[in-house]
Amino acid sequence: MSFLVLACVLIAVDGDTLRCDQELIRLIGIDAPELPGHCRDGRDCAPGDPLESKRALEVLARGTASIDRQGRDIYGRTLARVQVGGVDLSCAQLAGGHAIYRADWDQFGLVGTDCGIAKPPQAASAPPSARRARPVSAPKAAVTGWSYRNCAEARRAGAAPLRRGEPGYGAHMDGDGDGIACEPFRR
Structure with missing residues (x-):
């Protein structure tokens, strides 16, 4: 990259x-x-406080920025990975609980992998340049200090089921206390 x-x-x-x-x-x-x-009627919007999410990004965006452009969306916006001071802004927003992971918006799964949210993609599916170098992500300690608000949010993010100790896991989502949250059925 x-x-x-x-x-x-x-x-x-x-x-x-x-x-x-x-x-x-x-x-x-x-x-x-x-x-x-x-958030128009019928649209599935991310949960949370939008003003707090914006304030968090304002704080993170202070400093020298690096951008890895990956294309444009249907609205003409640049789709990119952005780092400020060596911190990946997508990872930091996830770690702070200010955004949810969208696997369907992460073409090669690199955001999920780098942020500790998803399993690494198969090596053949990522472009050669992406396999050679990965952007610096948020510190691991920061990534594990949050959880999804509920199982519906974890499922929308493509992260369910979650195991105790994994980023996004919360005991409040583990109804039977077996260490697996948001499992498709309870044992």
């Missing part, structure tokens, strides 16, 4: 989108709560 150091001030638009001058940058692999009025 090649990273480009940006010469702009990053401004958080919401919990998963940044502005760099005229460019809108959408962090891949995550979905943050929508700002008031943005």
Whole structure:
């Protein structure tokens, strides 16, 4: 992966989108709560406090940024991995509970793998450049200090079932106390 150091001030638009001058940058692999009025009827929006999610991204975005552009979405936003001060912003938003992981928005599963959320993809499925170098992610301790709010959120993120000690696990989701949360059936 090649990273480009940006010469702009990053401004958080919401919990998963940044502005760099005229460019809108959408962090891949995550979905943050929508700002008031943005979650239309029938849309499955990420749970949580959208203003807190945006504030967290504002704090994380301070400093020298690196961007790994991966394409554009249907709205014309740049889809990218962004690091500030060596911290992957997608991983940090997940670790802080300010966003949920979306495997369907993580083409090669690298965000899930680097953030400790998902199993690594098969080596043949990732592009050669992605296999050689991985972006620096949030510290492991930070990633394991959060849990999904409920099993529905964990399932939407593609993380269920979760085992005790894995990122995203919470005892409140393990009804039978066997160390496996959000299992398809209870034993």
